[in-house]
Amino acid sequence: MSYARQMLDSYQSAPSADVALLAAAIDAISDCTQACIADTDADLSGQNLTEMVRCIRQCLDCADVCAATGAVLSRPAGYDAAVARPLLQACVAICKSCGDECERHARMHEHCRVCAEACRRCEQACRQLADALR
Amino acid sequence: MSYARQMLDSYQSAPSADVALLAAAIDAISDCTQACIADTDADLSGQNLTEMVRCIRQCLDCADVCAATGAVLSRPAGYDAAVARPLLQACVAICKSCGDECERHARMHEHCRVCAEACRRCEQACRQLADALR
Amino acid sequence: MSYARQMLDSYQSAPSADVALLAAAIDAISDCTQACIADTDADLSGQNLTEMVRCIRQCLDCADVCAATGAVLSRPAGYDAAVARPLLQACVAICKSCGDECERHARMHEHCRVCAEACRRCEQACRQLADALR
Amino acid sequence: MSYARQMLDSYQSAPSADVALLAAAIDAISDCTQACIADTDADLSGQNLTEMVRCIRQCLDCADVCAATGAVLSRPAGYDAAVARPLLQACVAICKSCGDECERHARMHEHCRVCAEACRRCEQACRQLADALR
Numbered sequence: 001m002s003y004a005r006q007m008l009d010s011y012q013s014a015p016s017a018d019v020a021l022l023a024a025a026i027d028a029i030s031d032c033t034q035a036c037i038a039d040t041d042a043d044l045s046g047q048n049l050t051e052m053v054r055c056i057r058q059c060l061d062c063a064d065v066c067a068a069t070g071a072v073l074s075r076p077a078g079y080d081a082a083v084a085r086p087l088l089q090a091c092v093a094i095c096k097s098c099g100d101e102c103e104r105h106a107r108m109h110e111h112c113r114v115c116a117e118a119c120r121r122c123e124q125a126c127r128q129l130a131d132a133l134r
Numbered sequence: 135m136s137y138a139r140q141m142l143d144s145y146q147s148a149p150s151a152d153v154a155l156l157a158a159a160i161d162a163i164s165d166c167t168q169a170c171i172a173d174t175d176a177d178l179s180g181q182n183l184t185e186m187v188r189c190i191r192q193c194l195d196c197a198d199v200c201a202a203t204g205a206v207l208s209r210p211a212g213y214d215a216a217v218a219r220p221l222l223q224a225c226v227a228i229c230k231s232c233g234d235e236c237e238r239h240a241r242m243h244e245h246c247r248v249c250a251e252a253c254r255r256c257e258q259a260c261r262q263l264a265d266a267l268r
Numbered sequence: 269m270s271y272a273r274q275m276l277d278s279y280q281s282a283p284s285a286d287v288a289l290l291a292a293a294i295d296a297i298s299d300c301t302q303a304c305i306a307d308t309d310a311d312l313s314g315q316n317l318t319e320m321v322r323c324i325r326q327c328l329d330c331a332d333v334c335a336a337t338g339a340v341l342s343r344p345a346g347y348d349a350a351v352a353r354p355l356l357q358a359c360v361a362i363c364k365s366c367g368d369e370c371e372r373h374a375r376m377h378e379h380c381r382v383c384a385e386a387c388r389r390c391e392q393a394c395r396q397l398a399d400a401l402r
Numbered sequence: 403m404s405y406a407r408q409m410l411d412s413y414q415s416a417p418s419a420d421v422a423l424l425a426a427a428i429d430a431i432s433d434c435t436q437a438c439i440a441d442t443d444a445d446l447s448g449q450n451l452t453e454m455v456r457c458i459r460q461c462l463d464c465a466d467v468c469a470a471t472g473a474v475l476s477r478p479a480g481y482d483a484a485v486a487r488p489l490l491q492a493c494v495a496i497c498k499s500c501g502d503e504c505e506r507h508a509r510m511h512e513h514c515r516v517c518a519e520a521c522r523r524c525e526q527a528c529r530q531l532a533d534a535l536r
Contacts, residue, residue: 003299003386007306010378011313030298031271034342038275041343044458045279049451056446057212060205065221067335068202071194074302075309078191082227086220087199093216110278118271137433137520141440144512145447164432165405168476172409175477178324179413183317190312201469208436209443244412252405325480328473333489336470339462346459350495354488355467361484 002027004074011077018132022073025122025129029070032095032122035115036063039102042111055105055112058098065094066122073129081133088130095123136161138208145211152266156207159256159263163204166229166256170197173236173249180243189239189246192232199228200256207263215267222264229257270295272342279345286400290341293390293397297338300363300390303383304331307370310379323373323380326366333362334390341397349401356398363391404429406476413479420534424475427524427531431472434497434524437517438465441504444513457507457514460500467496468524475531483535490532497525 005023036059043052043059069091072084099119106113135143139157170193177186177193203225206218233253240247273291304327311320311327337359340352367387374381407425438461445454445461471493474486501521508515 003303003382004306006382007303007310007379010382011310026302030302034294034298034338035271035275037339037342038272040462041345041459042275042279044455045345049455053446053451054212057209057443060209060442061212061214061217063339064202064205065217068198070302071198071305071331074305075191075194077309077313078188078195080195080227080231082231083195083199083224086223086227089220090217090224093214093220097214097216111275114271114274114278137437137516138440140516141437141444141513144516145444160436164436168428168432168472169405169409171473171476172406174328175325175479176409176413178321179479183321187312187317191309194308197473204436205439205465208439211443211447245409248405248408248412322480325477328477329480329482329485332470332473333485336466339466343459343462346456346463348463348495348499350499351463351467351492354491354495357488358485358492361482361488365482365484 004030007074008076021125021129021132022076025125026070026073028118028122028125029066029073029091032118033063033066033070035118036060036066036098039111039115042109046109052105055098055101058094058101059115062094062098062119065091069126084133085130088126088133092123092126092130095119095126099123138164141208142210155259155263155266156210159259160204160207162252162256162259163200163207163225166252167197167200167204169249169252170194170200170232173245176243176245186239189235192228192235193249196228196232196253199225203260218267219264222260222267226257226260226264229253229260233257272298275342276344289393289397289400290344293393294338294341296386296390296393297334297341297359300386301331301334301338303386304328304334304366307379307383310377314377320373323369326362326369327383330362330366330387333359337394352401353398356394356401360391360394360398363387363394367391406432409476410478423527423531423534424478427527428472428475430520430524430527431468431475431493434520435465435468435472437520438462438468438500441513441517444511448511454507457503460496460503461517464496464500464521467493471528486535487532490528490535494525494528494532497521497528501525 004026040059102112102116138160174193236246236250272294370380370384406428504514504518
């Protein structure tokens with residue numbers, strides 16, 4: 001069981017969302033944050049830098065939006081839909097476009113394939129959480 | 135002239151928004167991020183902690199959302215409305231509610247008065263930028 | 269295999285440290301960052317807030333130092349010992365004191381027990397990496 | 403007067419350091435964080451990307467270390483020298499090397515000149531604070 005799930009199980013302040021969905025989103029967001037930071041570094045280490053500029057930009061935005069979304073979701077006791085919903089929407093949008101861009105390079109770059117997978121899982125977990133929070 | 139404005143003036147990749155509005159938003163976001171982090175520490179140093187719990191929570195969320203919004207806005211070359219708009223919406227929402235909560239404590243706590251002011255200015259600057267980006 | 273390990277295996281730019289040690293540190297740091305953010309929220313939800321102030325402060329510092337350390341370690345291609353060593357030292361120090369403080373509350377608060385465990389693992393993983401980087 | 407200074411003046415929990423030095427460091431760190439994020443974006447927008455890789459890497463590390471250092475310094479009530487000193491040391495080191503690298507491109511790129519200036523001021527402010535905290 002992940003630390004996120006253990007933490008959520010340990011106190012009774014979760015929002016109306018299912019704890020399993022919330023923990024899954026937090027875990028996927030942590031993975032995606034790290035993968036995007038690492039992918040930026042890997043992209044910068046490769047050849048054909050010009051082709052990787054869009055991928056680097058997407059990864060930078062994705063890492064920052066994921067970090068903020070993960071932090072807000074990790075503090076569920078003061079849950080506020082007016083903040084969490086647009087934040088999840090932004091997170092889904094950047095994970096979608098970052099995942100698309102990384103996938104374009106997945107054959108050439110194994111690190112982009114791995115990062116695309118992390119983005120896809122994060123996008124899906126955030127969508128499911130957003131649907132449950134409606 | 136702020137560093138944010140100098141940086142934006144130094145390269146030709148700003149989004150369709152007015153550079154002055156963008157720089158003003160980035161500067162207000164930097165101030166608000168720092169004020170919210172500091173206000174959390176000041177709140178924790180005071181008496182009547184129970185009354186300050188909501189203020190602390192709001193400041194924590196506000197600092198994280200502001201930091202991500204400021205980072206994304208500071209990289210305008212890859213501007214994507216599908217990400218920036220909901221992110222600005224989340225930022226406006228948390229600055230509004232954090233500003234409201236800090237204002238409730240402004241008479242008792244000078245640090246909350248200062249933080250409320252930083253939140254109000256950030257909320258306003260982000261609203262103006264969001265309107266210009268429509 | 270964690271995303272951190274997959275990313276490190278996918279490109280040839282790791283520093284002189286053992287890839288397994290580096291991936292373990294990055295993973296432990298991600299867990300600790302999230303646990304500390306969540307523990308702050310849980311602490312604020314409890315009774316006896318005055319007794320938890322030190323724990324909240326430590327968790328806030330620990331989350332921020334861990335996030336930066338994790339990001340720098342996730343970009344190993346430009347590894348610079350003059351930055352990474354003191355950063356790891358700061359990370360070990362805050363994980364140690366945060367783990368100690370959380371442990372003091374572990375019997376009363378399950379969330380502090382879980383957070384203490386995340387801090388201990390992070391402290392240990394960062395120490396091992398720091399030793400290997402000498 | 404900056405928000406950082408106003409916040410520090412509003413409550414009596416500053417560490418043994420001079421409040422003016424602490425506020426100056428926090429302000430310089432905020433500026434440097436933002437300048438480094440923006441410089442990354444500007445570097446990615448230019449020609450001769452290969453020559454800018456080291457600059458981009460330094461800016462990414464500098465932004466992350468500065469953000470963490472600024473957050474920890476903004477919470478002075480729980481000041482812990484065992485954490486703050488190595489963190490400031492890491493911050494000085496990355497500001498020094500990032501400033502050096504940005505300066506190398508200052509003639510070609512105005513954004514690097516501005517970023518170098520922000521790094522120099524941050525390095526100096528952090529050195530002065532570190533000296534005062536001894």
